[in-house]
Amino acid sequence: MVxxxxxxxxxxxxxxQESVVLAEDAVNGLVLVDIINGFCTVGAGNLxxxxxxxxxxxxxxxxxxxxxxxxEKNLPVMAFLDSHHPNKPEDPYPPHxxxxxxxxxxxxxxxxxxxxPNVTIRRKDCFDGYLGSIQEDGSNVFVDxxxxxxxxxxxxxxxxxxxxxxxxxxxxxSAKNRGFLEPLENVVVYSRACATFNVPLEVARNTKGAxxxxxxxxxx
Ligand SMILES: [Zn+2]
Numbered sequence: 001m002v003x004x005x006x007x008x009x010x011x012x013x014x015x016x017q018e019s020v021v022l023a024e025d026a027v028n029g030l031v032l033v034d035i036i037n038g039f040c041t042v043g044a045g046n047l048x049x050x051x052x053x054x055x056x057x058x059x060x061x062x063x064x065x066x067x068x069x070x071x072e073k074n075l076p077v078m079a080f081l082d083s084h085h086p087n088k089p090e091d092p093y094p095p096h097x098x099x100x101x102x103x104x105x106x107x108x109x110x111x112x113x114x115x116x117p118n119v120t121i122r123r124k125d126c127f128d129g130y131l132g133s134i135q136e137d138g139s140n141v142f143v144d145x146x147x148x149x150x151x152x153x154x155x156x157x158x159x160x161x162x163x164x165x166x167x168x169x170x171x172x173x174s175a176k177n178r179g180f181l182e183p184l185e186n187v188v189v190y191s192r193a194c195a196t197f198n199v200p201l202e203v204a205r206n207t208k209g210a211x212x213x214x215x216x217x218x219x220x
Pocket of ligand 1: 090
């Protein structure tokens with residue numbers, strides 16, 4: 001389905017695809033974006049999938065595989081967890097991932113990361129993990145993580161591809177280009193370990209106020 005979509009897009013916009021092969025020792029940081037129950041576990045909350053979904057389950061298993069490789073090599077991993085205060089809603093979304101609820105915890109396949117010494121967990125209350133890393137004293141947990149671990153190439157995976165992953169990567173690229181993130185040079189989004197939600201056109205047409213969001217079109 002994705003390759004069919006890519007072929008259609010190639011006829012409409014200047015889109016080029018090529019594979020990127022990364023040397024194993026070139027990547028020295030892994031960022032996991034919002035791989036939490038509230039977005040990934042069936043029936044876990046207002047923004048959780050309503051039925052099992054192969055793109056999401058594939059994203060979880062591929063992310064867990066990568067996390068295991070990084071932990072075995074004692075390489076730095078950063079996990080963003082969407083976590084909202086009950087009195088601070090996140091428009092335009094319904095209440096989700098409230099602090100202290102299981103919605104805002106890592107999915108079962110990744111929960112073991114909480115006990116790994118090389119993993120930094122950052123709870124954030126906005127889409128963008130870069131902005132969500134700013135602390136009250138003005139310091140930035142993500143920037144400090146990059147600098148302390150001397151990360152030059154980081155891999156980014158998680159959900160949603162076109163919201164929290166995209167926002168985080170755009171902010172990171174801008175900050176990098178402005179010189180705030182040295183020594184970071186490369187930001188790589190691994191699409192097979194990313195996923196987003198699905199509202200097909202036919203469902204949106206029959207649901208008042210809903211906007212279509214076809215999952216297969218929204219992968220980077
Ligand atoms: Zn949120």
